[in-house]
Amino acid sequence: MGLMSGTSLDGIDAALVEIQGSGTSTKVKLIEFVTCPFSDTIRKEIQDACSVEFSSVRLITSLNFKLGYLFAEAVKKVCEKARVDPKDLDFIGSHGQTIFHLPFPEGSDEVPSTLQIGEPAVIAYETETCVVSNFRTMDMAAGGQGAPLVPYTDFLLFRSSDGRALQNIGGIGNVTVIPKEAEFEDVFAFDTGPGNMIIDAICQRLFGKPYDEDGQIAARGQVHEPLLAECMSHPYFAEHPPKSTGRELFGEEYVSTLLAKWGFLPSEDLVATVTMFTAQSIVDSYQRFIFPQYEIEEVVVSGGGAYNRTLLKMMASLLPDCKVVTQEDLGYSSAAKEAIAFAILANETLHNQPANVPKATGAKKRVILGNITPAPRG
């Protein structure tokens, strides 16, 4: 079982998979998948826990356990759908919920660090199954940024005779570059910038909708070039990979500042513009850091963004020389991709296999990721 809850805060993805082998001999089959949406109350609690201003040790302590129970419920739900008893699972790989990601602290009194919550002991107790979790910390201990981690599973599943860019668009956008006939050492990856995070926040504030379904709102609006240019001037985009980002740069504070200055624009135009911002920041990063060195035939989009048709059209128009497809076009699931990845990463941990990609995270070496919480009775 793989569990993922991304920076988009829409809910918990749970993917029941059948895995055979490990490392480059890994074969994986998706059996069942559910997304358990967060209630507004929980989403608000997570947002508070992510915010320097509203977080407290008491909130984080309680929310860590509370999310553990919600993760366990997601496991039970997908098991019920697949008619499997949770305690018959071999293991659960749980990413947890990132509430802070600090790869480059500014002050001298801080150290590079990251924090995922969703207590694995609660998941293990409630499901009577061994849990592997906290995948990002060991990479960071090894000098990496703790992200992105999916490049490893991307390489295992998607290496090909064509050059591929695997673009995930969750809350944040990240790309894994798998050159033609790649060996493990050739793979690299980085966060391209915002994914759905800004689009979702604007839809919530201006339309009372959790996200822009199929990109319908954006399709009705006009891109406002001065706003787009201002968005694209963010210093993150000029930084060289490896690099990673999160809610710290493109979260609620970013959106508040944007609306304070540009809120006079028609609401549809705002959604269209931030949708183009996501598309352009992705393509811009390809032009800066990928295309000069690698021939890419195919861009494979996953994550919630794969269902935003306007976003996909914008990307395709900005990438005239590539085929822009979704995971579905290759027989996979856009939505389940990250949850499946953490089942595979957990399998690697239990096989004592290092699973970070140093070229993607900047780590000094390959290391075994995560920690193992045994089932309560072994």
Place this chain on the structure above:
Amino acid sequence: MGLMSGTSLDGIDAALVEIQGSGTSTKVKLIEFVTCPFSDTIRKEIQDACSVEFSSVRLITSLNFKLGYLFAEAVKKVCEKARVDPKDLDFIGSHGQTIFHLPFPEGSDEVPSTLQIGEPAVIAYETETCVVSNFRTMDMAAGGQGAPLVPYTDFLLFRSSDGRALQNIGGIGNVTVIPKEAEFEDVFAFDTGPGNMIIDAICQRLFGKPYDEDGQIAARGQVHEPLLAECMSHPYFAEHPPKSTGRELFGEEYVSTLLAKWGFLPSEDLVATVTMFTAQSIVDSYQRFIFPQYEIEEVVVSGGGAYNRTLLKMMASLLPDCKVVTQEDLGYSSAAKEAIAFAILANETLHNQPANVPKATGAKKRVILGNITPAPRG
């Protein structure tokens, strides 16, 4: 290797031990022990992280990693002293630093929970050794209070033909009751209330000293009965075991309130009175919850409090029918006891042995504690 950093915040205890066997056949020998004191800066950061008011997600995220590095340094220090290469260790059992313990949340929007920090991936990476950590969460997932955990190792090491109360006096006081010829099921334990926490805080504020060395300050003061009576009226002492407490009840806020009202008393008298408060709250709990049912011949004191002679004298005078001794009197180390306990608990985890004591924590069943962070290269 066992690592402990208690609520007293005086530093990291690291005990290098040799363990043979597991469960009731466990044999343990202390090889080397060091305490690495916290700098004032780190102590202040931990205090802020423990406080609802001053904590933030950013502080907690960074401090979790920072403490990981300090724990790793403590491992290296004790290894250097013992001339052992850290990567030759079999494993490290790390308790971490509790920054919040919430066994009984008040609001309906919170769940019972606890949070220990000191990132195990950092310890594992820096020492190239497997780390077992987060021992308290699984017991809490099983409906327990996540504390106390030491009763299990107390039972393994101190069961005897005499009835024994093993009283640890760290920041908090806790007792393990091992009746005559006890079986595992007979053992119970609870937190008696404050240990050195209030004494230390008053010494820091009024004398600029980290603690009352040998109880010298208390020895010069007079116990002020009205203040003592007020302290003893705290509702915690009437609660029936299982029960546990921490900095939430008897921390900085408690001391500020106490000094606001009673600060006019001579400083020595204040130290004498809170020292008697610790002694009396311990003995009072024995009279309420232990003596009515069990014959106790021997009280064995451990933790920093074992070095406070005034405190020991006060306890002895309040316990005329018991022998009050220290761990040293039995050939053990008062200071190293808890660090040793977490090495033993880690050994149990790695042997797939449940190690909570349901009668001590209130858990619904015996469960395997902790999670295992593999060494970075297996």
